[in-house]
Amino acid sequence: MMKTVYVCTDSVTGIFSAVYDAWKAQKAEGECEIALCGFMEQQLFCNYAEVEETEKKAAAVEHMIRKHMGTLAWHDIYQAALSADAGKGDAVLGTCLAARKLKDGKKIMEHLGHPKVRKVFELSRRVGNESHFLVEFIRFRELESGVMYAPITPKSHVLTCIAPHFTDRFPLENWMIHDKTHRAFAVHEARKKWVLVQEAYDETQKAGYNEYFQRLSEKEIEYEELFKSFCKTIAIKERENPVCQRGHLPLWYRPNMVEFS
Amino acid sequence: MRIQESMSVYDKLNILTDAAKYDVACTSSGVSRSNDGTGIGNCKLAGICHSFSSDGRCISLLKILFTNECIYDCKYCINRRSNDVKRASFTPDEICTLMMEFYRRNYIEGLFLSSGVLKSPDYTMELIYATLYKLRHEHNFQGYIHVKAIPGASQELIQRVGFLTDRMSVNLELPTAESLKLLAPNKTRKNILTPMRLVQDGMARNKQEVALYRNSPRFVPAGQSTQMIIGATPETDYQIMQVAESLYQKFELKRVFYSAFVHVNEDTNLPARTDEGPPLLREHRLYQADWLLRYYHFQADELLSEKNPNFNVLFDPKCNWALKHLEEFPVEVNRADYKRLLRVPGIGYKSAGRIVRARRFGNLDFADLKKIGVVLKRALYFITCSGRMMYPTKIEEDYITRNLLNAGEKLPQEVVNMGYRQLSLFDDVRFDADKVIRQSGM
Ligand code: SF4
Numbered sequence: 001m002m003k004t005v006y007v008c009t010d011s012v013t014g015i016f017s018a019v020y021d022a023w024k025a026q027k028a029e030g031e032c033e034i035a036l037c038g039f040m041e042q043q044l045f046c047n048y049a050e051v052e053e054t055e056k057k058a059a060a061v062e063h064m065i066r067k068h069m070g071t072l073a074w075h076d077i078y079q080a081a082l083s084a085d086a087g088k089g090d091a092v093l094g095t096c097l098a099a100r101k102l103k104d105g106k107k108i109m110e111h112l113g114h115p116k117v118r119k120v121f122e123l124s125r126r127v128g129n130e131s132h133f134l135v136e137f138i139r140f141r142e143l144e145s146g147v148m149y150a151p152i153t154p155k156s157h158v159l160t161c162i163a164p165h166f167t168d169r170f171p172l173e174n175w176m177i178h179d180k181t182h183r184a185f186a187v188h189e190a191r192k193k194w195v196l197v198q199e200a201y202d203e204t205q206k207a208g209y210n211e212y213f214q215r216l217s218e219k220e221i222e223y224e225e226l227f228k229s230f231c232k233t234i235a236i237k238e239r240e241n242p243v244c245q246r247g248h249l250p251l252w253y254r255p256n257m258v259e260f261s
Numbered sequence: 262m263r264i265q266e267s268m269s270v271y272d273k274l275n276i277l278t279d280a281a282k283y284d285v286a287c288t289s290s291g292v293s294r295s296n297d298g299t300g301i302g303n304c305k306l307a308g309i310c311h312s313f314s315s316d317g318r319c320i321s322l323l324k325i326l327f328t329n330e331c332i333y334d335c336k337y338c339i340n341r342r343s344n345d346v347k348r349a350s351f352t353p354d355e356i357c358t359l360m361m362e363f364y365r366r367n368y369i370e371g372l373f374l375s376s377g378v379l380k381s382p383d384y385t386m387e388l389i390y391a392t393l394y395k396l397r398h399e400h401n402f403q404g405y406i407h408v409k410a411i412p413g414a415s416q417e418l419i420q421r422v423g424f425l426t427d428r429m430s431v432n433l434e435l436p437t438a439e440s441l442k443l444l445a446p447n448k449t450r451k452n453i454l455t456p457m458r459l460v461q462d463g464m465a466r467n468k469q470e471v472a473l474y475r476n477s478p479r480f481v482p483a484g485q486s487t488q489m490i491i492g493a494t495p496e497t498d499y500q501i502m503q504v505a506e507s508l509y510q511k512f513e514l515k516r517v518f519y520s521a522f523v524h525v526n527e528d529t530n531l532p533a534r535t536d537e538g539p540p541l542l543r544e545h546r547l548y549q550a551d552w553l554l555r556y557y558h559f560q561a562d563e564l565l566s567e568k569n570p571n572f573n574v575l576f577d578p579k580c581n582w583a584l585k586h587l588e589e590f591p592v593e594v595n596r597a598d599y600k601r602l603l604r605v606p607g608i609g610y611k612s613a614g615r616i617v618r619a620r621r622f623g624n625l626d627f628a629d630l631k632k633i634g635v636v637l638k639r640a641l642y643f644i645t646c647s648g649r650m651m652y653p654t655k656i657e658e659d660y661i662t663r664n665l666l667n668a669g670e671k672l673p674q675e676v677v678n679m680g681y682r683q684l685s686l687f688d689d690v691r692f693d694a695d696k697v698i699r700q701s702g703m
Contacts, residue, residue, distance in 0.1 A: 015289075025327045101556060135309065136309055136311050136312075137311070137312070138367050139366055139367055139368065140365065140366045140367055142365075142366070143368070148365060148366070150367070168295055168303050168369075169295050169296060169301070169302060169303050169404075170365060171296055171298050171300075171301075172299075172300070172301060173301070173365060182321075189674055219313055219362070223362045223363070223366065225271070226270070226271060226274055226359070226363075227366070227368050229271065229274065229275055229278075229364060230278050230323070231312060231314055231320060232273060232314075232315075232323060233275050233278040233279050233282065234278055234281075234282050234314050234318075234320060235282070235314035235315045235316045235318070236283065236316050236318075236523060237316075238523050238524075238537060238538050238539050239316035239317070239318070239521075239523075239538075239541065240315055240316055241315070241316055241317040242315060242317075243317075244316075244317025245313045245314070245315055245316070247317070248310070248313045248317065248319065249312065249313040257312070258366075258368075259312055259368075
């Protein structure tokens, strides 16, 4: 039988819709695969199926995973789907199919001998680590409008992992986190829930808000200078150790951090 | 003493950060608290670091002194009264503004407020109280606060501050009362231990109240800690570990921090200045041993003794212990209980837990141990799997020592990467009165 490759976009809804289609078609391991648009290698002897992506399909898959594989597995699978890896969709699908073969699907994440499960595990850990780093290292700048604005350039789609933390922490602030890699924002209005917004594709509109992000409040530079000076002063020069510093705070994160600019 | 009138906040921050930087603790852990929706801030149980300074230490809290206009004359301290340094004091409002502005930019996780003694212990503690009160009640700050109790401050003030802060600490400063007398003539063991006891009792009482009335205010919920300076006075590692142990047992401290002595003053009572820098390896070994006390069920006098009072420079304290207690080995991994596994070099407490869980499904072999995270190149001399050792080895101190060293037993990154200075590995760790070496242990 020819393998079916489900093609979807690089998004959680896309990947879960693809899992849904494979599941509805009752495909078994080895008979199906998920590929992401833009990351595809053409293979011979395959059927390509374009996935119609809907929230409803994604929600059904979420429900199925939570019910049969448990909350912890759901957490890993969800995080894996946010990672920056072309094979993530296929790893998610493979893990779901592998779980079906177990008597107790909730044990699936212990099954690290299975390559797809191991991949989900690794991807999830990578996304978890990156989110954790960003919770630490994100820096907000106060704009002229009073909005707190934090640009980030993450590898994975971490906005949904980190926004809840800041929603709890800053309930009375208007803030936004700008994921420049994936052209998306987490936007939080004081006293409300946060929302995920895609960047506009219209160039003039983009130029407009980029200019808006440059307009800082009167006090902003003053506090940045205070903090920079604090970071410099707090170091004990007799203990200077840049290698150790780099081990904890990889260079990769520094371009968006005021104390390193 | 030079006191500057009308100084900018920028200058004050520089002076009072510089004056606070030798305090080691910067953790924001120990309490979990969500925002109630009416203010700013929350707390995460494990704590959050926000940056790292060029010495590789984490920056979690805004670590500052309230004032360095100190009336005391502790000989190791840069702010001692007799030093000619720039002096400054914040106002409570200045600290609040800095705090709120730093916090909402996600620069920091909270405040670590310590202080020199301005006018009197009570006067200073009152100012600290005022600062915390404003932060909690005017700014509705719900993030982390760690505050130092000033030795000699009144019981009532310490009580009041305890309900506003998450962690409180009183610095022990030096391991013994004699050293304290020599180097901190204005402090006594008694006025350090009294507030420590007070906080301990307050926490115990509060626990009962909270159990009865869920909404009663929390008193020092993240517990108390302390720190002592290592290498300014002649105490041995053994003495230091005994002190730490009794602080954990008798005062229920959350943490004891060790601070490698940094030479900032010249004083005949301090060890002479050398160019070796602070005793970082020694500090590191003490932290490792401290870890063994807290998580590995070791006792201080198992690790060291009057005859053998200092840690080994080459091996961590657990490995050192194992080499001296070879009669306890080899340990059979598939049968030994958790506590015995903990004592095997190369098996950490996480691996020990995993071993206990995994072996329920069947006997483990060396390949399994490796996957579990056991460091086999260290553990192999001390364990058997189903009665077999990994390689034929002798259980003999010299033999194992030699092999471990050949396998590249590593010094910790924190110590090795101090780029500018060659480490001399074989210096004596002992405090040697006539040479008065800076006991660097490296
Ligand atoms: S009390 Fe002693 S340690 Fe504290 S600031 Fe004053 S001189 Fe320094």
